[in-house]
Amino acid sequence: MLRLLMVGAGGIGGYYAARLLDAGHEVVLTARGAHLSALRENGLTVRYGAREMVSQPDVVDHQQLVFRYQPDDFDVILIALKATATASVANELGAWLGQGRSPVLSLQNGVDNEPLLAEAIGANRVFGGLAIRIGGHIVAPGIIEAEGVAQIVMGRWPKTGDRPDSRDELLQRLAAGFNESGIPTSLSDNIRYELWRKLVINNGVNPLSALTGLDTRSLTHHPEFAKVVYGMMAETVVASRADQVNLTQKDLDEMFELISNFNAIKTSMLIDREKGRPMELESIAGAVLRRCEAMGVQAPYTFLVNALLRASENRAGLR
Template sequence: MVHLKILMVGAGGIGGYYAAKLAEAGHEVTLTARGEHLNALKLNGLVVDYASRQTFRHSLPAYSHKELVDSCQARDFDVVIVSLKSTATKEVFAELAEWLQAAKTPVLSLQNGVDNEPLIAEIIGEERVIGGLAVRIGGHILKPGHVVAEGAAEIVMGAWPLKEMNDPRSQVVDQLSREFNAAGIPTGVSDNIRYELWRKLLINNGVNPLSALTRLDTRSLTHHPEFRHVVVGMMNETLDAAKADGVDLTREDLEEMFDLISSFNAIKTSMLVDREKGHPLELDSIAGAVLRRCESMGVEAPYTRLVCALLNHGL
């Protein structure tokens, strides 16, 4: 086993869980966070409750982004994993741009949406970007320093936007996959990660905005006699939008993703949790990504547009 030096940028519900699993396996993990969550991580360490069965406790180095830049260098790490809310990607990468550009460390994004990797590539170059997605996991910060998570918590990753012939990122991706699997994180590798990101957006756009609007969990939405049709409608609109990025999703993709989310645990989506806590919603990076691409092709997206309008008006 190789002991990796890992920076987790954004140690919230998803990042906190993966950080704890990787630390449990003996990897050197450093965290970034902000506010009271950061203060608690520094004082008491990271606590992660997983599926009401396991509790992980780790005292890990934790920094604000300014403290990170002042205390560490990007080349100190084997990989930078980004698990930020997509609403923060642009701001945080502007803060870390010079710091990241001074090294060649690969960056793995584990975020919602399909627009994070392009933003990261603008800062550090496409040749260092690894796209990724967290699948079948629900997680959020219960209180500062304390994260709860559930689900199979799988990861899919790959060179973004596609694996090229003799792609130098392949070696990094394969090593990360091996170490993640050895740490108990089921991880697969894709040669077409953009396709996988759009498949996940089928679920994200299908349930996240609607759950924030209705305040219903995923199981309630997908089993409701009326709302399930809205979920499928928003997934259909995502399927249409993918064509603008040259990704040909099929009806089989939609049905597979609907079956996945409808059979998964009844969870609050991250967007619903954010609304309950009064935090900014990832609406633009999920539904907005669909609307922008549909508009570019002259395709209507009435379900997504209506749910967005209702959320934007505070209903």
């Protein structure tokens, strides 16, 4: 049995927590506001296709977490918050995390979460991770709907070294526990490479979907917008050179084919815009633009879409 802390009980964290709880693992969740109140009162309900998973986990806010638990009460601490919250969470929980040795596994969008966590608690305690082919959203406080294969890829940050590491045994345990819980999980010896491949997809469809209101399939099969998607993905491949990841044309074409054949889903950025919430622009488009600027190269597709979305946030008073 695994003992886990899921920091963030939104669409992604809530879905994975429900799977793990249903399989008999111990999972403590963090949440806030109306979602926190509903989870405490009615439990967690996750709808996935024709299946409905209902559980009664312990749910706390960050203040209660620090008061009631120690980091080493958990085998692993998972973070499934918006990437825009990583810096503030590292600051808010950094002293608490520093009291223990349990690894922290990020399941967030972008390529900047692991470096932030490594700076806060040390790279030897950071696992990189990504959720693939999953759409998950809170449809009402305490209720989540999810779809997709919902895979996880994880590994030591930033990649596995030549020497065996004590963390490898824990990663194997995690992967086994996740797979047995119905979460298809694999381990990577170069997780930074995997994170950049996912960013290729995220930058290709997330900002443009928020701008146009179209789902992923509509974008990738549109006669004009498909070219913009491909262009933004190509700019992400170029940006990867700044991190010495050096994605290739093969990576670009594989990621475009993957998202083109995926279910028609509303991206998280589109849903955030519809609900009037800040979007993960800095973590997705911003990550690409910062690196391209540092290398002195242009990213015109990403620059334009990002600028239009920033302007919309400014008009809405979200910046």
